[in-house]
Amino acid sequence: MSFYTDNLVGASVTPPIALPQLVPSRICLQCDVCCRFPDPDSALRPYFTENEITRALAGGVEGTVFPNRRGSQVILVPELHGDGYLCPAFNAATSTCRIYEQRPLDCQLYPLALMWGESHDQILLGWDTKCPFMREEIPGEIQRHADRVMALLDQPGIHDQVVAHPRLIGRFQEDVVVLAPLPRLTEAVAGQWGPAPLHRLTLDDIPRMTTALDRSGWSRAQSLAAYSPVYHYMWNGLLAYWWMEIRGIFCLFAQSLDGWFMPLPPIGVGSIDAPMSDAMGLLRRWNGDSPVSRVENVPAQLVPELERLGYRLTPKEPDYLYRAMDLAALAGDRYKSQRALCNRFEREQSFEVAPYQAGDRQDCRALLRDWSRQKQAEGLEAFGAMLLADAAPAHEVIWSQASALRVTGRVVRTHGRICAYTFGYWLTSATFCVLLEVTDRTLSGLAQYLFRETCRTAVAEGAEYINTMDDAGLPGLCASKQAYHPAMLISNFVASPVRES
Numbered sequence: 355m356s357f358y359t360d361n362l363v364g365a366s367v368t369p370p371i372a373l374p375q376l377v378p379s380r381i382c383l384q385c386d387v388c389c390r391f392p393d394p395d396s397a398l399r400p401y402f403t404e405n406e407i408t409r410a411l412a413g414g415v416e417g418t419v420f421p422n423r424r425g426s427q428v429i430l431v432p433e434l435h436g437d438g439y440l441c442p443a444f445n446a447a448t449s450t451c452r453i454y455e456q457r458p459l460d461c462q463l464y465p466l467a468l469m470w471g472e473s474h475d476q477i478l479l480g481w482d483t484k485c486p487f488m489r490e491e492i493p494g495e496i497q498r499h500a501d502r503v504m505a506l507l508d509q510p511g512i513h514d515q516v517v518a519h520p521r522l523i524g525r526f527q528e529d530v531v532v533l534a535p536l537p538r539l540t541e542a543v544a545g546q547w548g549p550a551p552l553h554r555l556t557l558d559d560i561p562r563m564t565t566a567l568d569r570s571g572w573s574r575a576q577s578l579a580a581y582s583p584v585y586h587y588m589w590n591g592l593l594a595y596w597w598m599e600i601r602g603i604f605c606l607f608a609q610s611l612d613g614w615f616m617p618l619p620p621i622g623v624g625s626i627d628a629p630m631s632d633a634m635g636l637l638r639r640w641n642g643d644s645p646v647s648r649v650e651n652v653p654a655q656l657v658p659e660l661e662r663l664g665y666r667l668t669p670k671e672p673d674y675l676y677r678a679m680d681l682a683a684l685a686g687d688r689y690k691s692q693r694a695l696c697n698r699f700e701r702e703q704s705f706e707v708a709p710y711q712a713g714d715r716q717d718c719r720a721l722l723r724d725w726s727r728q729k730q731a732e733g734l735e736a737f738g739a740m741l742l743a744d745a746a747p748a749h750e751v752i753w754s755q756a757s758a759l760r761v762t763g764r765v766v767r768t769h770g771r772i773c774a775y776t777f778g779y780w781l782t783s784a785t786f787c788v789l790l791e792v793t794d795r796t797l798s799g800l801a802q803y804l805f806r807e808t809c810r811t812a813v814a815e816g817a818e819y820i821n822t823m824d825d826a827g828l829p830g831l832c833a834s835k836q837a838y839h840p841a842m843l844i845s846n847f848v849a850s851p852v853r854e855s
């Protein structure tokens with residue numbers, strides 16, 4: 355294999371795979387389907403392998419759009435004018451790809467597509483009817499093109515790339531016309547990733563995960579905030595989330611920079627012994643001996659069973675749970691300072707509070723940018739700075755998918771400008787979780803006012819508890835959460851297999 359060295363990144367880069375193209379570029383230039391996406395979490399945003407990322411960096415694409423340099427879907431960027439999102443390699447002014455010659459296999463394949471069959475038992479090659487050109491093309495020509503591509507997909511370089519990066523295989527889409535099954539690829543993928551289907555977590559899977567959580571009984575008034583799909587889904591741009599049904603039990607997996615882990619224990623009814631053991635077996639297969647194989651957000655109730663099964667349990671930061679009435683009233687001496695700040699904001703500012711609407715997204719984005727600058731200017735510890743850097747893609751998902759994720763949001767405006775926003779969700783009918791809160795830090799009392807309003811609204815809608823999640827180990831966040839006098843700290847553990855010496 356030949357290599358060339360790229361001066362910009364100083365790394366050895368394998369030359370790109372070149373698949374034949376069916377659609378003439380003059381047609382592509384006139385079309386507005388590819389490279390643009392309605393939402394930041396679009397399942398169809400392009401996937402880059404490690405080599406493809408290296409080449410994209412050399413082509414001038416920003417490194418920050420690749421959450422995992424070993425292979426990831428890109429983080430889409432908001433359109434300057436409009437409500438949609440663009441691939442960061444797309445030049446909107448010329449409607450061209452800035453790295454066309456180096457674009458990833460995922461893009462080269464299009465308008466052909468690799469996808470799972472409807473029952474997820476075989477990989478298929480199909481063509482996407484969303485491509486306007488394909489609707490005009492002669493079926494015989496499409497088939498001849500597909501035959502050429504299939505022959506290339508059988509070559510070890512491409513075949514191994516697809517097997518190593520299962521995200522390159524999309525889920526079944528009704529508007530993709532099936533051309534042929536790919537049995538050799540199906541067999542190789544099952545050999546690598548396990549016989550049970552491994553699915554990317556998409557918005558369509560939220561009801562399935564919600565049903566599994568409801569049936570499991572793990573999602574209760576005093577449960578960790580993590581026992582809700584939105585808690586995980588909002589990070590879908592940064593981490594790759596996957597799910598698999600093992601022995602009829604829903605198992606959630608996440609692929610991080612370090613490797614694979616389970617963000618939740620297996621979610622189902624009955625003993626988790628067998629599914630947990632199977633899931634750990636898969637993590638070992640995918641991670642090797644790495645200590646990254648673990649289960650996060652283990653509640654205290656599961657600790658005895660997991661210890662009996664031989665796992666090591668390590669405590670991590672607990673969730674803060676408050677009585678909702680306490681926070682809505684802020685009565686008595688213990689809430690004196692918060693009350694004074696709320697009063698000050700009400701006295702000094704002319705403002706209005708309104709439910710979040712999709713059209714507020716641009717203003718929220720501007721506020722998040724200001725807020726991040728304010729936080730950075732105050733000086734942040736390294737971990738806090740890292741959390742801040744990761745915030746934008748997660749907030750984009752919430753702004754875009756609030757109603758699909760059943761997240762409620764409110765904004766505060768002063769002088770017609772959004773100066774604060776907050777989002778939260780109902781863990782159960784008794785517990786409201788505060789997911790995000792961003793406020794202009796130059797407006798004294800605004801944060802306290804907005805939090806009290808959130809709690810008052812939740813109480814009016816039946817909340818007994820408010821869960822504000824954990825403090826991420828940040829001392830400042832811990833102090834401000836403690837200052838509201840939690841009724842309970844909900845224990846949280848990480849379970850890891852005991853390593854043999």
Ligand code: SF4
Pocket residue numbers: 388389400441442443444445450451452453454457458461
């Ligand atoms: S890499 Fe290029 S071809 Fe692929 S989605 Fe981005 S802009 Fe479009």
